[in-house]
Amino acid sequence: MKKYIVRVLNxxxxxxxxxxxxxxxxLPTVVKIAAGVLLGVYFLxxxxxxxxxxxxxxxxxxxxxxxxxxxFFFITCIVSVPFAVISIVELVNGADDYVKYIVQFxxxxxxxxxxxxxxxxxxxFTSVQLGIRLRVLGIVFGMIFPVNLVMLMIIYLTTHGxxxxxxxxxxxxxxxxxxxICETKYPVLMVHGVFFRDSKLLNYWGRIPAELEKxxxxxxxxxxxxxxxxxxxxxxLADKIKDIAAKTGCGKVNIIAHSKGGLDARYAIxxxxxxxxxxxxxxxxxxxxxxxxxxxxxxxxxxxxxxxxENTYNGAFQAxxxxxxxxxxxxxxxxxxxxEEFNKKVIDSPEVxxxxxxxxxxxxxxxxxxxxxxYPVVKKHDGDNDGLVAIEAxxxxxxxIRLYPKGNRGxxxxxxxxxxxxxxxxxxxxxxxxxxVADLKNRGL
Numbered sequence: 197m198k199k200y201i202v203r204v205l206n207x208x209x210x211x212x213x214x215x216x217x218x219x220x221x222x223l224p225t226v227v228k229i230a231a232g233v234l235l236g237v238y239f240l241x242x243x244x245x246x247x248x249x250x251x252x253x254x255x256x257x258x259x260x261x262x263x264x265x266x267x268f269f270f271i272t273c274i275v276s277v278p279f280a281v282i283s284i285v286e287l288v289n290g291a292d293d294y295v296k297y298i299v300q301f302x303x304x305x306x307x308x309x310x311x312x313x314x315x316x317x318x319x320x321f322t323s324v325q326l327g328i329r330l331r332v333l334g335i336v337f338g339m340i341f342p343v344n345l346v347m348l349m350i351i352y353l354t355t356h357g358x359x360x361x362x363x364x365x366x367x368x369x370x371x372x373x374x375x376x377i378c379e380t381k382y383p384v385l386m387v388h389g390v391f392f393r394d395s396k397l398l399n400y401w402g403r404i405p406a407e408l409e410k411x412x413x414x415x416x417x418x419x420x421x422x423x424x425x426x427x428x429x430x431x432x433l434a435d436k437i438k439d440i441a442a443k444t445g446c447g448k449v450n451i452i453a454h455s456k457g458g459l460d461a462r463y464a465i466x467x468x469x470x471x472x473x474x475x476x477x478x479x480x481x482x483x484x485x486x487x488x489x490x491x492x493x494x495x496x497x498x499x500x501x502x503x504x505x506e507n508t509y510n511g512a513f514q515a516x517x518x519x520x521x522x523x524x525x526x527x528x529x530x531x532x533x534x535x536e537e538f539n540k541k542v543i544d545s546p547e548v549x550x551x552x553x554x555x556x557x558x559x560x561x562x563x564x565x566x567x568x569x570x571y572p573v574v575k576k577h578d579g580d581n582d583g584l585v586a587i588e589a590x591x592x593x594x595x596x597i598r599l600y601p602k603g604n605r606g607x608x609x610x611x612x613x614x615x616x617x618x619x620x621x622x623x624x625x626x627x628x629x630x631x632x633v634a635d636l637k638n639r640g641l
Contacts, residue, residue: 210242210268210311211275239307242268243314252366255322256359262318263356266348269311276304319351325358325619326351361619365626369410376412377634381641382448382475384408384633385440387418387433389455389613390526391509393516394419400454402614407626413633416440416449418457421518423509425525426456426538430463434470441473448475450636452629454613455585456530458482458552458592462542471545475641477593478632479552481582481612485589486535488577489570490527535589549641550593553632555607556580556600563608564616571608582609599623 246264251257320331334351337343378384388400394417399405405415420432441447451474453461458479464470465477494502506523513521528534544550557563560571567583578586587598599607601622610616614625 206242206246207268207271210239211272243310251359252363252370256363256366258318259322259355260359260363262315262322263352263359265311265315265318266352267356269308269315270345270348270352272311273308276308316351319355323355323358324617325354327616327618330354358619365407365624368627369407372411378408378630378637379412380414380450380633380637382446382450383414383416383440383444385416385418385437385449385451387420387451387453387457387461389453389457390530391422393422393513393518400613400615402617403626404614404629407630408633411630411634414444418453418460420457420460421521422513422516423518423521423523423526425522426459426463426529428520428522428525429456429460430468433457433460434464434468437464437470437473448473450474450476450478450633450641452478452480452632453482454480455482455609456526458484459529459535459538462544463538465545465548466542471547474545474548476549476551476636478636479550479590479592481554481585481590481609482552482592483530483585483589484535484539484552484592485586486532487530487574487585487589488532489574489581489584491531491533492573492577494527494531544593549639551595551597552590552592553597553599553612554585554587554590555582555598555609555612556587557583557608558604558606562604562606563610567608567610582607582612584609599628 243265246261246268249260251260316334319326320334326334330347330351334347337347386401386405388394392400394400400417408415416436418433418436420429420436424432437449437451440449451461458477459482461474461477461479465474502524509523510521529538557567557571560568562568563571563583571581571583574581574584574586578589580587590596599612601607601620603622605620605622607620607623611618611620611623611625
């Protein structure tokens with residue numbers, strides 16, 4: 197209740213400050229000057245520190261205050277409409293004291309401009325969730341009324357929501373810091389999917405690894421090449437598994453593998469003797485039963501086109517550090533025909549706990565490019581999917597977790613690994629993985 201009373205007082209005072217020349221115009225000169233100085237000082241202080249709320253980080257402090265400034269810009273603009281109309285009407289009617297009305301109107305415009313730019317600069321420089329698209333749209337429609345007001349409200353809701361959500365997450369982690377709920381017996385090995393590499397500059401798993409580490413987990417990465425056949429890629433992964441097991445002295449690892457990485461991990465476990473080094477395998481949106489969509493592309497695409505894509509990809513990723521990228525072998529290993537034979541040959545080890553995760557998008561607007569383009573094509577051939585993999589193809593092991601968030605958003609192949617660092621309503625991807633690893637700990641793994 198106290199918080200809302202303070203906010204209402206803040207609204208009244210800042211509205212008075214913005215419209216000070218109108219409000220004090222009829223008062224005695226001494227009172228007018230004193231009131232003007234006090235409101236002016238308050239206006240400056242408000243623009244430095246709009247709220248007295250406590251934020252867990254400096255970034256969130258700037259972001260939260262920026263969102264508050266944008267909200268106050270909306271409110272004070274509405275309050276100021278009558279005063280602005282009075283000035284304009286008086287000037288149009290040729291008022292004798294037109295200088296007074298010009299000054300009043302100028303102060304109003306300058307004050308609102310200061311509040312607006314102070315807020316927008318703060319959120320543009322500190323928000324993660326705005327992304328490039330909303331930032332660009334905000335600039336493009338910034339001078340087009342009334343679209344600019346709609347965009348500004350979207351920016352406010354996005355940044356305010358981000359500040360509130362991220363503050364809550366930080367406080368949650370602080371409250372359970374000593375519990376170390378993700379401190380598993382064996383370290384976590386996160387294995388990327390096809391056409392990506394593990395990078396220190398842009399983590400394939402988004403904000404997930406850092407969240408796990410905050411809660412006690414020890415995290416390693418597969419670091420295999422971006423595109424190889426399952427057989428070749430699993431050799432690199434097997435070497436990594438054995439190296440971690442020996443280096444840490446733990447003897448085993450818990451693998452969390454995304455997409456084709458799940459097939460690589462299964463092969464390393466069953467065919468390359470890694471079953472003795474792996475405690476558990478959790479596959480995430482892995483096409484265990486393959487993709488009819490991939491078979492369709494291989495048959496439909498002209499040979500010249502596939503050859504061009506293959507050569508372009510292999511050349512680019514060789515320049516980025518891959519020793520021997522093999523685009524076509526990686527694609528062929530994702531087909532339904534390959535996976536059918538793969539499953540007959542690669543038998544699960546009784547020494548390893550297997551579980552899987554699957555998700556789906558709900559329409560082509562659920563994901564970002566290129567998954568929004570591929571979704572309807574995959575839907576036609578494979579049914580409900582995450583933009584690449586049919587959800588029914590992801591089931592494997594003793595436990596199958598299906599992710600169906602409320603609303604129309606869905607969870608795509610990229611969302612499930614936090615590739616875009618996007619806060620999705622109804623699905624906290626970071627907390628999902630925290631609880632996933634916490635469950636491994638509770639099972640003695």
